Amino acid sequence: MSTLSTATITTPALVGGRSLISAGLFARLTARIADEHPELATDMPARIMDQALAFLGTCAVATRPVGPSETVDIGWHTFVLYTAEYAEFCTRVAGRFIHHVPDDDPTVSPVQVKLADVVAVITAAGYRVDPGLWPLEARSDCSQCHAGCHDTPVK
Template sequence: MPIIPPTVTITTPALINGKSLISDGLLARLTTRIADEHPELAPDMPTRIMDQALAFLGTCAVATRPIGPSDTVDIGWHTFILYTTEYAEFCARIAGRFIHHVPDDDPVVSPVQVKLADVVETITAAGYRVDPELWPLTMRVDCSQCHSGCHDGN
């Protein structure tokens, strides 16, 4: 009689939402600010933007290559960093260090260019759900958090 190997079930862990990294109260404060400052956005966009900004920042904590946000996702990062106490606590808890946002407006410094498709791949590999509408895959971005050591193993 032939030996039948046991059935192996491979499960892929579910991707998590970035917004799960902060409290509902802080999420409400951040999304309200985005809605107030960007009244042109659809009602669901502030939450989607913060979710993706948090997924991006969570990925910055573990990324081994340069990544940068899309323009839309950067709105969430800009909003969060204004809440310095909460942002610093988040960075310490998630990354063990501060995740700096360094503007790339210095014409002397040549920023690292990254493709958003690579960023999306990195975010997904880090275990976060990606909202594809907020990551236009044909675009390139200037890596603005690389100065914080996102890709050098620190």
């Protein structure tokens, strides 16, 4: 008679993007979003910044093009303004600077990415996704990939 053992399989808990920066910096960034976007509900600045950080953490390890939703891009734009903190974050998390490259040149075909694919990559990278900030039927109009590359930029 054989004895079957059962192993418990645990799935690692997904983390919030806000875990990538200090509470003080997170508070400064969310306060700026709230000041610059008074039309947002009171919980939105923190949600936006959390997802922008999860997105940027994903950019550090993504092997295919990813881009933020329009709402999440607000958080990225805000963080980029804090150049010293943003540069330190990029070096620490990605080992390189994560450029914000909008696809606004009408002569160049933009690399458009389905947000449903981006959400899958963010989750695979270990971050929680706030589904309300990622309209899955939409496409992103900006990319972390400089010059429309299709792989992770060289570190």
